[in-house]
Amino acid sequence: MARYIIKRILWILPILIGVITIVFFISALAPGDPAASLLGSTATQEEIDAMHHTLGLDQPLIKRWFDYIVAVFTRFDFGTSYVTRQPVLNDILVYFPVTVKLALAATLMGVVFGIPLGVLSALKQYTWIDSVILVMSVLFISLPNFWLAMMLLKVFAVNLSWVPSFGLDRPAGWILPILCAGLQSMTQNIRITRSSMLEVMRQDYIRTARAKGQKEGKIVTKHMLRNAMIPVATSIGSGLGNQLGGNMALESVFALPGLGNYIVKAITAINTPAMLGGILFVAIVFTLVNLCVDLSYVAIDPRLKTRVTGKKLSKKEMKKMLAEQGAV
Amino acid sequence: MRVKKVTALLLAGAMCLSLLAGCGNSNTETQTPAQDTAGETGTEEKQENAATAVPEGKVPATGTSDETLKVACDGEPTSIFPNYVTNKTSNRVDSCLFDTLVRWNDEEKKAYPSLATEWNFIDDTHVEFTLRDDVYFSNGELMTANDVKASLQASFDYTLNHYSLMFDMENTEVVDDTHIIVALSRPYGNLPEILGCTYYAIFSEKAFEEVGKDETVFAMNPVGSGPYVLDSWQTGEKMTLVRNENYWDKENLPYYKYIEFSFIQDPVARATALQSGDVQVAFNLSTNQVEELKSHDNITVNVYEQNVTLPIWFTPKAYPVLADENVRKAILLSLDKELLAQAAYAGFAEPSYSSVTGPASPYYYECEDYKQDVETAKQLIADSGYSAEELTFTTYAVNGGASAHYEVMKAQLAAIGVTLNIETVDLVVMLQHSWNGEIAIGFGENDTWDVGRMLEFADSRIETSWNAYIGEGEEELHALIDAAWAASDEERYDAYAKVQDFLADHYACSTVCDVVIPDAWSADLTGVVYDAHCWPNIYNVRPLVAAE
Numbered sequence: 015m016a017r018y019i020i021k022r023i024l025w026i027l028p029i030l031i032g033v034i035t036i037v038f039f040i041s042a043l044a045p046g047d048p049a050a051s052l053l054g055s056t057a058t059q060e061e062i063d064a065m066h067h068t069l070g071l072d073q074p075l076i077k078r079w080f081d082y083i084v085a086v087f088t089r090f091d092f093g094t095s096y097v098t099r100q101p102v103l104n105d106i107l108v109y110f111p112v113t114v115k116l117a118l119a120a121t122l123m124g125v126v127f128g129i130p131l132g133v134l135s136a137l138k139q140y141t142w143i144d145s146v147i148l149v150m151s152v153l154f155i156s157l158p159n160f161w162l163a164m165m166l167l168k169v170f171a172v173n174l175s176w177v178p179s180f181g182l183d184r185p186a187g188w189i190l191p192i193l194c195a196g197l198q199s200m201t202q203n204i205r206i207t208r209s210s211m212l213e214v215m216r217q218d219y220i221r222t223a224r225a226k227g228q229k230e231g232k233i234v235t236k237h238m239l240r241n242a243m244i245p246v247a248t249s250i251g252s253g254l255g256n257q258l259g260g261n262m263a264l265e266s267v268f269a270l271p272g273l274g275n276y277i278v279k280a281i282t283a284i285n286t287p288a289m290l291g292g293i294l295f296v297a298i299v300f301t302l303v304n305l306c307v308d309l310s311y312v313a314i315d316p317r318l319k320t321r322v323t324g325k326k327l328s329k330k331e332m333k334k335m336l337a338e339q340g341a342v
Numbered sequence: 343m344r345v346k347k348v349t350a351l352l353l354a355g356a357m358c359l360s361l362l363a364g365c366g367n368s369n370t371e372t373q374t375p376a377q378d379t380a381g382e383t384g385t386e387e388k389q390e391n392a393a394t395a396v397p398e399g400k401v402p403a404t405g406t407s408d409e410t411l412k413v414a415c416d417g418e419p420t421s422i423f424p425n426y427v428t429n430k431t432s433n434r435v436d437s438c439l440f441d442t443l444v445r446w447n448d449e450e451k452k453a454y455p456s457l458a459t460e461w462n463f464i465d466d467t468h469v470e471f472t473l474r475d476d477v478y479f480s481n482g483e484l485m486t487a488n489d490v491k492a493s494l495q496a497s498f499d500y501t502l503n504h505y506s507l508m509f510d511m512e513n514t515e516v517v518d519d520t521h522i523i524v525a526l527s528r529p530y531g532n533l534p535e536i537l538g539c540t541y542y543a544i545f546s547e548k549a550f551e552e553v554g555k556d557e558t559v560f561a562m563n564p565v566g567s568g569p570y571v572l573d574s575w576q577t578g579e580k581m582t583l584v585r586n587e588n589y590w591d592k593e594n595l596p597y598y599k600y601i602e603f604s605f606i607q608d609p610v611a612r613a614t615a616l617q618s619g620d621v622q623v624a625f626n627l628s629t630n631q632v633e634e635l636k637s638h639d640n641i642t643v644n645v646y647e648q649n650v651t652l653p654i655w656f657t658p659k660a661y662p663v664l665a666d667e668n669v670r671k672a673i674l675l676s677l678d679k680e681l682l683a684q685a686a687y688a689g690f691a692e693p694s695y696s697s698v699t700g701p702a703s704p705y706y707y708e709c710e711d712y713k714q715d716v717e718t719a720k721q722l723i724a725d726s727g728y729s730a731e732e733l734t735f736t737t738y739a740v741n742g743g744a745s746a747h748y749e750v751m752k753a754q755l756a757a758i759g760v761t762l763n764i765e766t767v768d769l770v771v772m773l774q775h776s777w778n779g780e781i782a783i784g785f786g787e788n789d790t791w792d793v794g795r796m797l798e799f800a801d802s803r804i805e806t807s808w809n810a811y812i813g814e815g816e817e818e819l820h821a822l823i824d825a826a827w828a829a830s831d832e833e834r835y836d837a838y839a840k841v842q843d844f845l846a847d848h849y850a851c852s853t854v855c856d857v858v859i860p861d862a863w864s865a866d867l868t869g870v871v872y873d874a875h876c877w878p879n880i881y882n883v884r885p886l887v888a889a890e
Contacts, residue, residue: 046770050777062777097420099558108577164610171618179618180414180606182579269606269615271578279607284770 093287102291117257124199132207151201160263180269210242251307410600416626423561424543437879440543440566448872451704466529487522492547529828629688647702647856670849672722683855686747691855697845700856709846735782
């Protein structure tokens, strides 16, 4: 297993070099000059040239790309922001905690409410409970979350004054952002869990478990849910990865100092080091989350352990797995 | 049966949402300002809601308090090192932390003494400033002429803007603790006004040297003589200032102990924060929000004309047809400035009939030739003999910005046989096109608080992003520009008028209106002041209390 993890981590390096290269050259070739953006339309050519020199933009592109890669991999230096003149990594570490907290809370809400509701919906297929859950999930997935956020603000912050309209000083400030982000995650999980559960429910081993007289609760939790969890885990993982990349719309409406806001601001200001650093950081986080999701598959489905490690399951492990699948 | 149930549930869900949306304030019904623009111009708005206006029966609170003034800003300061002030939040914060040699009063369009008690032009390139002798920085040091020189030197060394290059620091001389002679590299009659901007804030030389003259470190530990000092800065979230209890101007000690600037990028979120009472002041809102905000009795909305204009410029170097004065004249005569101004700022801007300045500028000069005359415009185009292809131009609108005025311009140009293609791009892309000289006819957004700077755009001796005026009488124009640079005091108004008149006579450029930006605050506040940029500052905001 350790070998597999090391191999996967080593694979991250070429991925990151690829990300850097693509983003670096696209941003370099994209129209717009960071110096002109900083100085505005009233600057003279002399000022623009001086700013190019200050920012190092008078160096050849290939040299700048190579220097950046060397700095990232040898010193973990993501460059210096053109705007704040602070190391980009310092900026990112200021913005990232808010994004992490929001992402984890939203994911937790998605798991705690989404999976049970998805299971319930599958178990009560074609009943009014299933309909209510389905309509609710379609509704929340269809509503743009920035619109929902603005409506919730209008009702709960402006009209009722129950929560602050922005700011995270008070715990109440987290309620609406988590609710908006969590609803998105929850509806996603409901839909995936429901469809996955419906598929598992029709499997022979479920019928076998019932025929053997196992309790329904045990069948649902141990045999159905566990076998239905692979796509759900994938969905949770990719959802968490996306959330960790920053939820631009929500961060903007709730004025949250998150990574999404940071990257968007960097893009609009052609603050290349900040943009590059932000995207690189997201790429690192996303790959690590993916790695964790892949590892979670092994915990969920022991059969996958053989694929990951290349080793066969022991008799004990095989027996345990078959027991979990209701075959024994 | 099942279908019915699902339909019923869907309808119920939709109703719930409608109810939620309908829970908004019943007074929030909006009206498009453009639909009711009569009597709603920026000027009238400014008079009605003047930032310092005090309603009858109320007076500004005196003394000081331990309260906090909460402010929603449109962005985070890029830096609070004065010379790196590149956005309005930096400016607002710096105006609280630092003082300048003079202070601009935008109502009177005049510079008043601040750290300098008086100033005299010794000649075109030397100005002597007499300084106060009772000013202390927040670190307890007495301010002297050496601090002024060090601050100006830093503005020269670290500047991000062109203005500081006017200083001739080698020949700037400290006479004694309270006198300094500032030398200039060329005549600059505007100098006293310019020094009212926070770019030229005065800070402690000693404090700056203690951090090794590292501007980024100093920006985190600023030492000025302003009414507030920096208390904390939570990146991306907020900044808190605390009252400088040793402020030298005891008569103007600020009322609020703390000012908390929250950085809220989205204008809707800023307005929401104000409506919910989470902040007392919200800056830089959209003109589209004005009507709704005005419907709240507890909110004051101030739609203020900035010292920034919306100009129309031509690029004759890249588009030779535009070097023909008659074509430029036809284009400008085809335009209804009032309609363009309305379209650009939802009916809140007043049209300008000047070449360079807008109505908010003290140097506004109205040129009669800019009134719309479609028939003459048509005739000029017909007489010009240019083909439809030659009379097809491209311009660039900024993505996410106002674009209605582009459409109005396009329609009005079409009426005289000129085709305007509009491409919508990001701001940075627009700037790049501008630098490449690819914008045939462009709307800009030009900072005219230093009108002398604006004249540089018409000066072909200086390379800027806009292509300079080229045409008949260039030498005459250069002489007028040089004279305007050198003119000081009252002469300057006349000198700038002559340059603007020349540009108008040759249809070199035109200004549509001033940029207007609504700010809003709790109705029980007063004392927002507008600086030389017409940017709002809040260092002396006070609550209104009942008059005794």
